[in-house]
Amino acid sequence: MDQFMEHTIKLAANNVKEGGQPFGAALIKDGEVIAEGVNQLHVRHDVSGHAEMVAIRQAQKQLQTDDLSDMTMYASGEPCPMCYAAMSYAGIQTTYYAQSAEDAVDAGLGKSKQVALDLQKAPSERSYPMHHMPLTDDSHNPMQMYKKRHNQ
Numbered sequence: 411m412d413q414f415m416e417h418t419i420k421l422a423a424n425n426v427k428e429g430g431q432p433f434g435a436a437l438i439k440d441g442e443v444i445a446e447g448v449n450q451l452h453v454r455h456d457v458s459g460h461a462e463m464v465a466i467r468q469a470q471k472q473l474q475t476d477d478l479s480d481m482t483m484y485a486s487g488e489p490c491p492m493c494y495a496a497m498s499y500a501g502i503q504t505t506y507y508a509q510s511a512e513d514a515v516d517a518g519l520g521k522s523k524q525v526a527l528d529l530q531k532a533p534s535e536r537s538y539p540m541h542h543m544p545l546t547d548d549s550h551n552p553m554q555m556y557k558k559r560h561n562q
């Protein structure tokens with residue numbers, strides 16, 4: 411295990427000592443920790459307060475960019491679908507994790523695995539289906555407004 415993974419494991423262990431969940435994450439660029447985070451669900455009502463999300467928010471605020479494609483994510487636990495999506499939006503190319511989603515299930519933290527399995531199902535068979543309600547009035551079409559504004 412390298413120094414950055416050891417760092418995220420320490421973050422996760424300290425978070426458990428402080429009453430939180432066992433997750434820490436760090437974003438690395440050019441051999442340096444640019445941002446880090448721990449799971450914050452024990453201190454604030456924010457379901458997006460996962461360690462990776464906290465690190466991404468911190469890096470983007472600090473550097474004033476959405477593009478983190480030159481960084482590597484180190485996460486103590488296997489990133490959940492939400493964090494995977496955020497890393498994808500941020501362009502993060504490489505991620506390392508130490509403990510698997512199965513390890514989290516074993517610890518009593520099974521929601522991430524449940525969501526990952528849910529996303530493998532057809533949309534109509536998921537636990538939380540999304541219902542398509544198409545526009546009926548094309549005079550206010552945000553997608554077409556955007557297209558006109560940005561694709562001319």
Ligand SMILES: [Zn+2]
Nearest residue numbers: 460489490493
């Ligand atoms: Zn997550």
